[in-house]
Amino acid sequence: MRANVGDRLLTHGRIVGQQDREGEIVEVMGSEGEPPFRVRFTDGHECVMSPGPDSVVEHRAERPAAGPR
Secondary structure: OOOOOOOEEEEOOOOOOOOOEEEEEEEEOOHHHOOOEEEEEOOOOEEEEOOOOOEEEEOHHHOOOOOOO
């Protein structure tokens, strides 16, 4: 799993009823884009993670552009 600063990390809930968590990668601490990552979640919580198979990196270039408002 590789990421860049500004990419989104989506971590799926592991048990029934647990919400998915979405956060922004604010620091890549491994070499060549590898984990661990410092992630800031939408609730303001920030932590260092080495994501597992329940996580997906959404690269900035892959995100749909915001439409006109």
